Amino acid sequence: MLSTLQRSLLVGLLFLSCSVRAGLPEDYQVVLLTENFPPFNMAVDEKNFARDDAIDGISADIVREVFKRAGIHYTLSLRFPWDRLYRLTQSKANYGLFSTTYTPEREPLFKWVGPLARSSWVLLAPPGSNLRLNSLEEAAGYKIGAYKNDAVSQYLESRKLAPANLLRDQENVAKLMKGEIDLWATTDPVGGFLAKQQGVSGLTTVLRFHEAELFLALNKDTPDEVVERLQKALEELRAEGFVDEVSQRYL
Structure with a gap:
């Protein structure tokens, strides 16, 4: 049997629970x-x-x-x-x-x-590339593909880089393999998954520049x-x- 105090506490907790959720229809x-x-x-x-x-x-x-x-x-x-x-x-x-x-x-x-x-942000190059960068500043001379309004692209823009932004990030895989961009700015492990969906593996990580x-x-x-x-x-x-x-x- 519940004591008077226990019953009072239980009623209070139930009331509090109901009142906490009462704000939402x-x-x-x-x-x-x-x-x-x-x-x-x-x-x-x-x-x-x-x-x-x-x-x-x-x-x-x-x-x-x-x-x-x-x-x-x-x-x-x-x-x-x-x-x-x-x-x-x-x-x-x-x-x-x-x-x-x-x-x-x-x-x-x-x-x-x-x-x-x-996740982490990376610059990727085609498979077999020997390119390695020590900082984003060193990437300024390369054409970089990115995803429009993505945090990676916004970050590059804040660092005075000018990525070529696309509405579909997957399209950067083909552009990278065709040489239309030098580097692909993306998220790890997302970039690897998107590339594999298009039959591309072994992309080279040129720079890992941010944890997110x-x-x-x-x-x-x-x-x-x-x-x-x-x-x-x-x-x-x-x-x-x-x-x-x-x-x-x-x-």
Whole structure:
């Protein structure tokens, strides 16, 4: 039998639980957007449009479980190009985008949940290349291909480099192999995955120049309650080992 004090505490906890969630309407949901960015998020059939279970990858699996744990409804679709998804998430309330690289410049543009995963930024050359660089400054004399509005491209531009940006990062593989660009600025291990999908392997890493963290970026008008519940759920899953298990499954 519960004592009077125990019953009072239980009622209080139930009231607090209900009040914490009372700020969200019953039909509240987040519209999640992502792109082909293997192995973090990708269409199972490798096409440029997919929904729900037709999307997998490290970040996709983690985000699904985070929303489930937090008890927040969502829809999930994979589209392209990244530039459009990025701008859409900035302008639409209750929209979210992953895997989005966190940078100080982007910090005030979104609300953030993460990190979901970590990656590094690299300059790649064709297989067999003997080129090696010690800094980005040494890359100034080369033609660099990149992905429009991607954090890697934004970083290069902030360093006074002028990458040739494309709306489809996959196209940089063909341009690199044809000699139309000297170097491809991309994310490791994403670049290798995209290249293998097009039958290219053994690309040469000329320079590894930055370590990055990948997040879920939410529209700035997303309620703080949503952000807090999602972040708490992610931290719980990480403490339980789920995040590491998912990463090992793909890598």
